[in-house]
Amino acid sequence: MRVAIFGLGYVGTVTAAALAANGHEVVGVDVDATKVRLVAGGQSPVVEPKLGALVRAGALSGHLSATTDPATAVAGADASLVCVGTPSSPTGSTDVRAVERAVGDIADVLASGTRVPAGGHAVVVRSTVPPGTVDGVLLPLLRQRLAGAGVRAGVGMCPEFLREGSAIADFYDAPLHVVGTESEHVAETMRELFAFLPVPLRVVGTREAESLKYACNAFHATKVSFANELGRLFRHLGVDSRRVMQLFCEDTKLNVSASYLSPGFAFGGSCLPKDLRSLLFVARMNCVDLPLLSGTLATNELSVSDVVNRVVATDARSVALLGLSFKADSDDLRESPYVDLAETLIGKGYEVRIYDPVVDPTRLVGANRRSLESQLPHVRRVLRPSAALALADVDVALVSTAHPSVVDALISLAPPRIIDLHGRLGPGVEALPGYEGVAW
Ligand SMILES: NC(=O)c1ccc[n+]([C@@H]2O[C@H](COP(=O)([O-])OP(=O)(O)OC[C@H]3O[C@@H](n4cnc5c(N)ncnc54)[C@H](O)[C@@H]3O)[C@@H](O)[C@H]2O)c1
Structure with a gap:
């Protein structure tokens, strides 16, 4: 397939190089001319193990190129994957202006009479965006810019689960491969594009895919803070929290498992509230703050x-x-x-x-x-x-x-x-x- 990748940062460069390595024709686009020059010359713009070799191989084979011009990348492409940054604004809200600009650029190229495959063009977001962005902001933007152009284009959300430092390994061995879309053409395009991955593509609603990425990151952050809170307390009690948590993780039935992770009603019973209160009391006696666990009772x-x-x-x-x-x-x-x-x-x-x-x-x-x-x-x-x-x-x-x-x-x-x-x-x-x- 022919693919345009918008944003040549960590996510975009890994996606571009990996798709090129699997035989797709990939053109990376970035507003940063230095990054474009690096990728076009076969060098990775970010430091990430194994990425340099993959970018070099892509550039040498001719499967990977880069440009600052959206028209060059989108002409004749089956899909555009949007991997631009979505930083926090000072209020904590997500700044999605770069995503809007990239989708606007894609729409303008599609509306300009460029070559579009018969089945249409798939615009798929890989950046992390708040639930409702794809169907509430980007789809109307695309429709408005394409009005009267007679071009078929659908939208979707394909969250990226890679971690920096092991991005290439995570990309090829992703725990999940999900696309959120209401368009069968977008789902089919993504199935074909990522057919080389060992996990099947799960097609869900757009908002579910957007929310899933937030659920994952919120859970990972909660896990880190949970272990650190217990560590802060247990150290005061003369307990090696590493040993406790190693044993804790050996319980894959109740602890590290799907147990207790279905949304529903409050917890109760003779143990959880009592023992949580007890732990919080011990922490107070040792002047250790456990805001996450206190928050558990509040929530x-x-x-x-x-x-x-x-x-x-x-x-x-x-x-x-x-x-x-x-x-x-x-x-x-x-x-x-x-x-x-x-x-x-x-x-x-x-x-x-x-x-x-x-x-x-x-x-x-x-x-x-x-x-x-x-x-x-x-x-x-x-x-x-x-x-x-x-x-x-x-x-x-x-x-x-x-x-x-x-x-x-x-x-x-x-x-x-x-x-x-x-x-x-x-x-x-x-x-x-x-x-x-x-x-x-
Ligand atoms: N870094 C990670 O580990 C990771 C993992 C999963 C998801 N994500 C998400 O993926 C997205 C990208 O993250 P990243 O770390 O790769 O960001 P990054 O800052 O490394 O790269 C973003 C790139 O987008 C470019 N860009 C901005 N506006 C553009 C436009 N209109 N057209 C083309 N290029 C444009 C920037 O110049 C930059 O090179 C974010 O939403 C992030 O939350 C990141």
């Missing part, structure tokens, strides 16, 4: 208040809470966030009915019973013996269990509003008109 409370606010924003008067224990298939009510939710809604004057397929208040004993009686003293009044009775003529259902009796009752009674707190209710409930997810 957990927001998960509850967000759902309360969503109920308050409606004109609902009655609420059914389906599921009360801190997780499905357990009757443990200690520090259950659903008990908090019920308590807050009752306090605000809502008519609350609760059904839990596992919790039987007459059989609760010990701390579990005390916890319920102290937090929800009116529990006997609000509990219903079946999901159907809890849902009868209710305005809003808040659902945390996918027990078959709950799913069946939701489908047959179809309450006007259902807020799914866990995302396991299945297509029958998700298809109901009143359905909405807590975070989707």
